[in-house]
Amino acid sequence: MGKKRKHQNHFVDSANAKKKTRPNPGPAPGGGPSRAKGKGAGAADGAKKKEQKQYHQNQQPVIPFKPEDAILLIGEGDLSFAASLAAHHGCRNLTATVLEKNEKELLEKYPHASENIAKITGAAVPSKPTKPAKDDEEDDGDASEPEEDEEPTPAPADGDDEDEEEKYKPTLPNNNKILYNIDARTMKPFTKRTTTHNHHGNSTTTKHGVFKRIIFNFPHVGGKSTDRNRQVRYNQELLVAFFNxxxxxxxxxxxxxxxxxxxxxxTLWNVKDLGRHAGFQALESFRFHSKAYPGYRHARTLGVVRDKRSGEASGAAWKGEERPARTYLFMRKGEAPEPLSVQKKKKRRGGEESSSDEEEEEEEEEEEEEEEEEEEEEEEEEEESEVELYDDWR
Structure with missing residues (x-):
């Protein structure tokens, strides 16, 4: 087993890939040369995309939380992401929410979720059912022995896994919990009251939220409509309600x-604009690396795919966690740090009022270049990702 890569725990935008040069072969007389040149351009473009994909895969994952943070997880599906945070990232202050009314309904939709529940709450992982003893056989007490004792798990190939587990070994009490029947659009606020006293003896009570991180991975309303525009609008409404x-x-x-x-x-959902209209400011974005969350599996909105004849879970599961994804960070307006371009403007106007027109023009040119670079990066991201219709997997 190879050595594990350390994860970054600070917020860094990892979308700064090299700019893509689009080959322009131009017209050529006759069919042969132009066609040959076109093939060469296509091969070069394909190699460039492959190189960029490898570049993003080699980047260190950005982990947008700390183990001690109070974290609220919305729409957790089969709870595999929450289980990974608890088991591999040492998170002990998780509140994972699901839309299903109770645990029974959740397990009917995601039968494997029982193991994830045990990891989150710190309970023993349920073992596989053993064959019941026959009536004429006496119980010698071996049936109560856990299955792991009979076939011990082999040790890791090297000490990396042990070091990783030791690193995230919980030192705090487990306060993780699972809440059922929580709709992202209508959930009640999680708040607490804080009373402060001043030197005059007067007290002030304020109410504020309790979660340092609120995470909603892959929000989707499901296949409510086959009309593309309506489906986009439904998901936009979901996100706006969630932000509020x-x-x-x-x-x-x-x-x-x-x-x-x-x-x-x-990309048609315009998640940054939706957040801004709800009172948030987009801070940054970065690639989502599913491998940074061992055990995480992307769960379909409609649950596990089952065979139409037998009704059993299909073994050919679609691995959505392998599809390119992007994480967006938002903060309340007024709390978010000012963009670098705004800071430069204030510095020029406040500290150096005698700046020349040439300096102001240089600032404007720098801002325009930054905007152009951001637009080019977004275009590259769209070209890199595979275009798939949501109806194929929802």
Missing amino acids: SALPSLAPGGTVIVTLFEGDPY
């Missing part, structure tokens, strides 16, 4: 984290 309901539950200085697949139709 999450705002009062967010602690001062906290962040809301939304992860979406890259490419069409998700």
Whole structure:
């Protein structure tokens, strides 16, 4: 087993790939030379995309939370992401929410979720059912022995796994919990009251949110409509309602984290604009690396795919966690740091009032270049991602 890569725990935009040069072969007389040149351009473009994909895969994952943070997870599906945070990232202050009314309904939709529940709550992982003893056989007490004792798990190939587990070994009491029947659009605020006293003996009570991070991975309403525009609008309505309901539950200085697949139709949702209209400011975005969350599996909105004849879970599961995705960070307006371009303007106007017209023109040119670079990066991201219709997997 190879050595594990350390994860970054600070917020860094990892979308700074090299700029893509688009070959322009131009017209050529006759069919042969132009066609040959076109093939060469296509091969070069394909190699460039492959190189960029490898570049993003080699980047260190950005982990947008700390183990001690109070984290609210919305729409957790089969709870595999929450289980990974608890088991591999040492998170002990998780509140994972699901839309299903109770545990029974959740397990009917995602039968394997029982193991994830055990990891989150710290309970023993349920073992596989053993064959019942026959009536004429006596119980010698061996049936109560856990299955792991009979076939011990082999040790890791090297010490990396042990070091990783030791690193995230829980030192705090487990306060993780699972809440059922929580709708992202209408959830009640999670708040607490704080009373402060001044030197005059007067007290002031304020109410604020309790969660440092509120995470909603891959929000989707499901296949409500076959009409593309309506489906986009339904998902936009879901996100707007989520932003509005999450705002009062967010602690001062906290962040809301939304992860979406890259490419069409998700880029049409305009998640940054939706957050801004709800009172948030987009801070940054970066690639979502599913491998940074061992055990995480992307769960379909409609549950496990089952065979039409037998009704059993299909073994040919679609691995959505392997599809390119992007994470967006939001903070309340007024709490978010000012963009670098705004800081430069204030510095020029406040500290150096005698700046020349040439300096102001240089600033404007720098801002225009930054905007052009951002637009080019977004175009590259759209070209890199595979365009898949959501109806194929929802």
